[in-house]
Amino acid sequence: MIMPVGAAYAAADGAAVKAGDAKKPGTEVALEEIVVTATKRAVSLQDTAMSISALTGKTLDNMGADNFVDYARSLPSVSFVDRGPSRKKIVIRGISSGVNAETQTTGVYFDEVPVGAASRNPDLKIFDIERIEVLRGPQGTLYGEGSMGGTIRIITNKPDLENFAADVQGTYSSTHKGGSNYALNGMVNIPIVNDKLAVRAVGYYRNFDGYVDNVTLGLNNVNKEETWGGRFAARLKASDSLMLTFNIIHQDSKYDAIGHYDPAIGDLKQNQKYLEYTNDKFTAYNLTLDLDLGWANLNSSTSYFDRQFANLRDLSPLLGGIPAYLENTEPDTSWVHETRLVSQNDGRFQWIAGVFYKDGKGTFNQLAEAAFFPGLSTDPLTLVEASIPTTTRQVALFGEASYDLTDKLKATVGLRWFDIKVEDSSYTSGLLVGPATTVNTSVAENGVTPKFLLSYQASKDFMLYTTAAKGFRQGGTTGQGNPPDPDTGEPSPTSYDSDSLWSYEVGAKSTLLDGRMTLNLAAFYVDWSNIQVTVLRSDGFSFTANAGKASSKGVEAEMTLRPMEGLDISLSGSYTNAQLEEDQPLPGDGKKGDNIPGVPDVNLAALARYSFALTDSVDAFVQGSVQHVGASRNGFATATGTGGVAAADAQPAYTMGNVRAGVMMGNYEIDLFVDNLWDERPVNLFNRFMGDVRIQTSRPRTFGVSVKTRF
Structure with a gap:
């Protein structure tokens, strides 16, 4: 079955699909419906009055998507800043605080678990996924702070209470100027008591060779990756009205x-004196209760998230070549609970009401050492030693109400009240920061984020909508115990305030050609105040501060078309103009009219897939895709940076392509693929912030074969 990418319609995958049970290519013309839950209700994507993309599990499988980068470039108004493994900063609609931002503007969820972490979002491997929903625009009413630009929801497949299913996939590939790569996936779904109790287990392993050589250490392919992980879910249908689902997600990279x-x-060569490792291990636990009360659905979700993140950075260039490194370890945990009631009646009035609670604890540990100073010592010298434990507590009440003003016109009003408190205790010592110092800081805020929506269902196949919504990002503490800035002599601030924005959007959703085509359009304008930015000092220290105003405006389009049996085409594109509306008051920062760093002006993507029957028992497909990402800069165009280092290096536009072809024989499928077909070197980040030049790029051209079997 043919699956369009980023489409308004694609297959409803369910828990599992046997290859032998799939419909023959060329037997359907109309596109299949996607149901999404972005509004906390199950609604058809084409009936959802907002700018949203949904990629089903089958679509992701057809793309060969394994991680965030594999699908991100196909989404309108979505971009990312790449600072290395598990350090992707996700940007939607240009709402970015710069490439070094330490606070998030995009919410990220695994099922019901919020896991977003600004510039180091965890990157869950994409296997046995029900769908991914990408919500563009502020989602402050239903998803809270941190979703100023939008929200990404990765929704895993849940246990099927009635059908046994199993899926095994193996992939081998080889990377140009690199080595061999291996991936193995497995899933089994077992009904224990038919229509009452089932479990689903998923496991996966990745061993990817590197493709960058370290000339200083004389080592080849140094950026190797080894990842293993899995999920376990159990679902109990306690009664006709009560469902309990328990889910564990674990990944170790x-x-x-x-x-x-x-x-x-x-x-593809570097000269670091140390191997800059990254370790990222996380576990998410979630228990969800769904109760049908007749007049409303009650959903109660309790989650616990535990993440252990560590990485190392070579500081030698910053210290004039003296061997030195910076090691960060960041353990984080959080408890999150949400209970909501969703009305069930079919009348003109619909509503949602809920309560949210979060208790988060994290510690930022940092150790910087110089290997030795000739003539002084042969022992490592501590430059910086820091420990910053932080506690965040948040309570929120939220609700939305919709009313059908006429048979075609609907009005929706939403509101979220929140109360947040952040506390930390910062300990620092070492040669670069002076005597041991402890600084205790706390920040408390409360407020509301409203939303207003009008939608007009002109016909069953055409809808217009307009939205005004507020987005919010909490303030916090900087954990600073640093010495005065070497350039200004001023001490670093100990806290920063919240920032907020208002977003205005108009859009249209249409289904054409008897269901064989969908076309969705949106235009937006964002007014952003008191924006949080990261200030990087010339001595390597950084902190978050508030500065100035900015705006972002643009247009988005998504189209899917099935012009004939067996052929699917999808096109998407966006234009974004995000810029400062006034000079930033911080030294070395941008001026009015400067574009926001790290935000490409254009995103374009196209995919075509043709499926056909080779024989009565063998089906085949060929597929090609192209993604174009526009130019951006790593700093404000008028800025000179800190320490005399230019801060506005170009990140040029680039175009990448992939091809796939395969055959399906009963329960088996064999695919051949080439990723990064013409071996492009995209500049995902031009980084010279610590005294050296680093271009973060994507994996070079990679040839591979994938074998799948389903039962």
């Missing part, structure tokens, strides 16, 4: 080094 290179040294 180890990267030997970051895959950046310096073009002055050579293609």
Whole structure:
């Protein structure tokens, strides 16, 4: 069955699909419906009055998507800043505080668990996924702070209470200027008591060779990755009205080094004195209760998230070549609970009401050491030692109400009240920061985020809507016990305030050609105040501060078309103009009219897939896709940066392509693929912030074969 990418319609995958049970290519013309739950209700994507993309599990499988980057470039108004493994900063509609931002503007969820973490979002491997929903625009009413630009929801497949299913996939590939890569996926779904109790288990393993050589250490392919993980879910239908679902997600990733290179040294070559490892291990637990009360649905979700993140950075260039490193370890845990009531009646009035609670604890540990100073010592010298434990508590009440003003016109009003308190105790010592110092800081805020929506269902196949919504990002503490800024002599601030924005959107959703085509359009304008930015000092220290105003405006389009039996085409594109509306008051920062760093002006994507029957028992497909990402900069165009280092290096536009072809024989499928077909070197981040040049790029051209079997 043919699946369009980023489409308004695709297959309803269910828990599992046997390859032998799939409909023959060319037997359907109309596109299939996607049902999403972005509004906390199950609604058809084309009937959801907001700008949203949904990628079903089958669509992701057809794309060969394994992680966030594999699908992100196909989404309108979505971009990312890549600072290495598990350090992707996700940007939607240009709402970005710069490439070094330490606070998030995009919410990220695994099922009901919020896991977003600004510039180091956890990257769940994409296997046995029900769908991914990408909500563009502020989602402050239903999803709270941190979703100023939008929200990404990764929704896993849940246990099927009635059908046994199993899925095994193995992939081998080889990377140009790199080595061999292996991936193995497995899933089994077992009904224990038919229509009452079932479990679903998922496991996966990745061993990817690197493609960057370290010329200083004389090591090849240093950026190797080894990841293993899995999920376990149990679902109990306690009665006709009560469903309980328990879910565990675990993933453990180890990267030997970051895959950046310096073009002055050579293609895909770096000269770090240390291997800059990254370790990222996380576990998410979730228990969800769904109760049908007749007049409303009660949903109660309790989650616990535990993440252990660590990485190392070579500081030698910052210290004039003296061997030195910076090691960060960041353990984080959070308890999250949400209970909501969703009305069931079919009348003109619909509503949602809920309560949210979060208790988060994290510690930022940092150790910087110089290997030795000749003539002074042969022992490592501590430059910085810091520990910053932080506690965040948040309570929120939220609700939305919709009323059908006429048979075609509907009005929706939403509101979220929140109360947040952040506390930390910062301990610092070392040669660069002076005597041991402890600084205790706390920040407390409360407020509301409203939303207003009008939608007009002109016909069953055409809808217009307009939205005005407020987005909010909490303030916090900087954890600063640093010495005065070497350039200004001023001490760093100990806290920063919240920032907020108002977003205005108009859109249209249409289904054409007897269900064979969908076309969705949206235009937006965002007014952003008191924006949080990251200030990088010339001595390497950084902190978050508030500065100035900004705006973002643009247009988005998504189209899917099935012009003939067996052929699916999808096109998407966006234009974004995000810029400062006034000079920023901080030294070295941008001026009015400067574009927001790290935000490409254009995103374009196209995919075509043709499926056909080779014989009565063998089906086949061929597929090609292209993604174009526009140009951006790593700093404000008028800024000179700190320490005399230019802060506005170009990140040029680039275009990448992938091809796939395969055959399906009963329960088996064999695919051949080439990713990054013309071996592009995209500049995902031009980084010279710590005294050296680093271009973070994508994996070079990779050939591979994938074998799948389903039962």
